[in-house]
Amino acid sequence: MKNILYIEPRNSDSQYLYYTYIGKALGERKDIKLTVGSNLFRYNLDQYDLILLGYGACAGEFPDQQLNTKTPIIAFLFKLSNHQASKINFFKRNNINIYSQHTRIPEFEDKFNIKINSILYPIDMNIFKPYDIDKDHDVGMTGALHDIAHYSSSAYVDGEKNIRQRIVNTLNDTTFKKIIQCSDVNQKAYIKDTKEYINTINRCKIWVCTNADHGDLTPRYSEIMSCKTLLFCNEQPYDTFSDTLIDNETCVFFKNDLSDLEEKITYFASDISECQRISGNAYEMYKSNFSSVKFAENIIRQYT
Numbered sequence: 001m002k003n004i005l006y007i008e009p010r011n012s013d014s015q016y017l018y019y020t021y022i023g024k025a026l027g028e029r030k031d032i033k034l035t036v037g038s039n040l041f042r043y044n045l046d047q048y049d050l051i052l053l054g055y056g057a058c059a060g061e062f063p064d065q066q067l068n069t070k071t072p073i074i075a076f077l078f079k080l081s082n083h084q085a086s087k088i089n090f091f092k093r094n095n096i097n098i099y100s101q102h103t104r105i106p107e108f109e110d111k112f113n114i115k116i117n118s119i120l121y122p123i124d125m126n127i128f129k130p131y132d133i134d135k136d137h138d139v140g141m142t143g144a145l146h147d148i149a150h151y152s153s154s155a156y157v158d159g160e161k162n163i164r165q166r167i168v169n170t171l172n173d174t175t176f177k178k179i180i181q182c183s184d185v186n187q188k189a190y191i192k193d194t195k196e197y198i199n200t201i202n203r204c205k206i207w208v209c210t211n212a213d214h215g216d217l218t219p220r221y222s223e224i225m226s227c228k229t230l231l232f233c234n235e236q237p238y239d240t241f242s243d244t245l246i247d248n249e250t251c252v253f254f255k256n257d258l259s260d261l262e263e264k265i266t267y268f269a270s271d272i273s274e275c276q277r278i279s280g281n282a283y284e285m286y287k288s289n290f291s292s293v294k295f296a297e298n299i300i301r302q303y304t
Contacts, residue, residue, distance in 0.1 A: 002032045002304045003047065008054030009038035017194065018219040019056050021124045021292035026052075029296060045069035049304045053096075062090035072303045077102060077116065080214040081151055088112050097303070103215035103236040104157075118240055121219040122295035125287060127194070128226035131202040135229075138176040138269040140204035141167065142191060143220060145184045146212055155213035157237050159256035163210050170258050171208075176265060179204060201227045205275050206252075206268060210234045217241070222290065225250070225282040230268060230275045232261075244289070250282040 006026060010019035026034050037043060038057075045051060046069050053075040061083035067073070075091055077100035091098050092114055099117045102108065109116055145168070148161045156163075168182050179200055183189045191197040201207060207224045209231060211217050215238075224231045231251040247253045252268060254261045268275055288294065 002049045002300060004032050005035050005037065005043055005048040005051045006054060007037050007040045007057040010056035011036055015192065017127065018121050018123055019054065021122055022054055022295060024124060025292035025296040032300065045071050050299065058087065062086045064089065067094045072097060074099065074299060074303065076100065081155055088114065101217045103211055103217060103238055103240050105240045106238050120217060120244070120286065120290040121222045122290055122292040123219060123222045123226060125226045125291045128198055128223045130228040131199060133202055135203060135205045137179055137204045139171065139206045139208060139265055140179040140200060141171070141208040142181045142189065144189045145182055147184050151213050160234065163234055163256060166258055167208060167261065170261060174262060176269065198227060201229050204229055206230045206232050206265060208232045222286060225286040228279045228283045230279045231282055244285065249278060250285050252278065
């Protein structure tokens with residue numbers, strides 16, 4: 001029996017479920033004793049076989065503090081627009097095993113002289129899953145617009161700036177049957193009911209995703225693949241996920257200038273067999289490598 005400390009202050013979050021999936025997957029295992037907490041510094045770290053800092057624990061500022069423990073610690077690069085320096089310094093100082101879902105990992109490794117493991121957001125595939133319903137819409141898209149005015153100049157590479165607003169503008173001028181709900185006003189950016197959101201994903205042949213600031217591949221990438229809807233995503237500046245996100249095999253890439261977006265949607269929306277082939281590949285790839293169950297299995301095997 002392995003003793004694991006999981007620090008996740010949002011482990012019971014009912015709106016942003018990606019904060020909850022890892023704790024659930026760990027808690028369902030019979031081979032570990034899981035302690036869930038909200039503050040790393042309240043515990044005797046040496047009594048655990050593994051310490052995991054969840055996304056919520058990695059969202060804010062870290063103190064300039066040495067932990068003085070030999071217990072392996074895992075953490076995520078998360079919300080890099082907030083307190084970036086304190087996170088990097090804390091992780092480096094304490095020899096923490098870093099995971100990241102950012103396309104710009106090679107850039108960060110070079111800039112900060114750290115090693116980063118690439119991962120997509122682990123989610124619960126028993127919640128986000130294919131429904132046996134008709135895909136009666138061509139394309140869907142939801143989420144914050146991430147207006148460049150709200151971010152530092154380094155948050156987006158040049159071709160990505162304001163890409164979500166540009167996509168919305170482009171799609172609004174088409175005759176595709178679409179579901180578009182994007183805004184920088186929080187309550188207008190999302191479908192808040194989880195079942196309705198999953199049902200909406202399942203009703204669309206194609207779902208358009210783009211990375212967020214600093215190349216963050218949002219939980220939406222994982223959600224779309226888990227529902228067997230065809231993932232459309234913008235081109236990436238590095239090949240960080242080239243063995244995972246493969247054009248015309250597990251996803252479809254479009255150019256950041258959107259010059260090929262409408263043409264590609266037209267093609268794939270009319271070819272259901274190709275949609276099913278690629279989305280099926282993506283589903284199996286994600287299940288085998290990145291689901292919350294697989295993530296829990298992998299870290300226990302590797303670190304304990």
